[in-house]
Amino acid sequence: MATFPEVGNAGLVSNAIGAITAHIRMNELGPGDRLPSEAALSKELSVSRTVVREAFRSLAAMRLIDLSVGKRATVAQLDHGAMSLMIEHGIDTEQINVQQIYDVRRTIEVRTATLAALRRSNDEARAILEHAEAMRTNFDAPERVMESDLAFHLEIARASKNPIFAMIVGAFQGVSRQTWPIGWRSRSSDNERHAMNDLHVAIAEAIVAGDPQASSQLMAQHFDESVKALLAAGVA
Amino acid sequence: MATFPEVGNAGLVSNAIGAITAHIRMNELGPGDRLPSEAALSKELSVSRTVVREAFRSLAAMRLIDLSVGKRATVAQLDHGAMSLMIEHGIDTEQINVQQIYDVRRTIEVRTATLAALRRSNDEARAILEHAEAMRTNFDAPERVMESDLAFHLEIARASKNPIFAMIVGAFQGVSRQTWPIGWRSRSSDNERHAMNDLHVAIAEAIVAGDPQASSQLMAQHFDESVKALLAAGVA
DNA sequence: AGTTCAAAACCTGTATGACAGCTTTTATTG
């Protein structure tokens, strides 16, 4: 008899992955909930611990579960880690370019700006404004300006109250860290750099004021200027 | 002394993943190019084959590489498989809901419609129109209407010539297969269902005509109506 | 020299067993 029908035919590991996600679904597990041990799953699925481990690793790579030594695996919170790696891989292998990323970001962030203006909590409004102001304050430390810039955009995405937007915006952070300095240097004068910071503050103020129109219009303007700067610097 | 500094401290598997992606980057590998064998990497990194395998599995889970028995691992093409699982996991664990997905899709697809009108090849234009017409033709077989609908949206994303859009739109297909029938049933009459199909044909014609304004406007209208139907059906 | 084809070498998928080190449960003791 050897192999009886099995559930699918794409390898034992794929089956195990399916069984584990099914377990999560059927038991209605949520973030933090514990999964069965490797040994238990190994027994239940009649496969070696090796197979179960590889399935766990796969799920952990996609950030569907968290692993840590000694403890059992737990269901994970939505996270942009895996998507970040996918995007970076796309860049590394020249399947996507920086301009395409900016198009996606612009499309999404014009929307998050709108939503943030409508839905931001007071704490989020304050955080967004603080990040924008930090960009001004640390003008002479580009490293810090960049980090505040990234935090600013991510906080707006969070304030949109749609975790998918937050995940996508987060996923681009890694790549943005590489391209940001290019944009900064390519602005032709400190005046332009100050103008960029001012624009961030203006977006923050529109969101604080709860003005979706102004928020999205200013965000669009910000991206148009950034793309122009990047193109001027000759980024493909 | 035991463990000497190592490269990082997040476990041997993480190190191996880093080493492999670094290998891809430094050798400028592209889709289809072959990676070193497990044994070779195992030797080079001074870790067991087990560790290398788990690293490979992790990368395969994120679809950065392809594995197949007997052959060496190869660099993979950008693919929405991993992101699909992430989204489904988000739904299963109630971290995201259907309305949020529709908001993301609307945001992105209004843009892909615009770009498709500007950039579609003739083949793509024809394929998009065919999918829309197939929705009409197969009116009595909802299953087929759905598949044509999904293919229609994905083809538009591809025609935008931005693989990130295609990846995101593709990632939502799995979930859409679950919610689509709800939307179909929730339209109050066959008239409304025919209207939905007509709207798809109208979008296709706008793209064929190379009219970005009309394309995006009609796509926005399509999503607004779909969301309305879903809300009417009481989808959270 | 070039082609064909079979053997050899290589490679991945899976299983088993072992042990270190961390975490949770259990049992004991005060």
Added chain:
DNA sequence: CAATAAAAGCTGTCATACAGGTTTTGAACT
């Protein structure tokens, strides 16, 4: 009943083995 120590459970990593694919090698033949 609380504190604590022992036991049991769990994950991370390693080594080894073998079945069954795939690529390379080499020999035989044209």
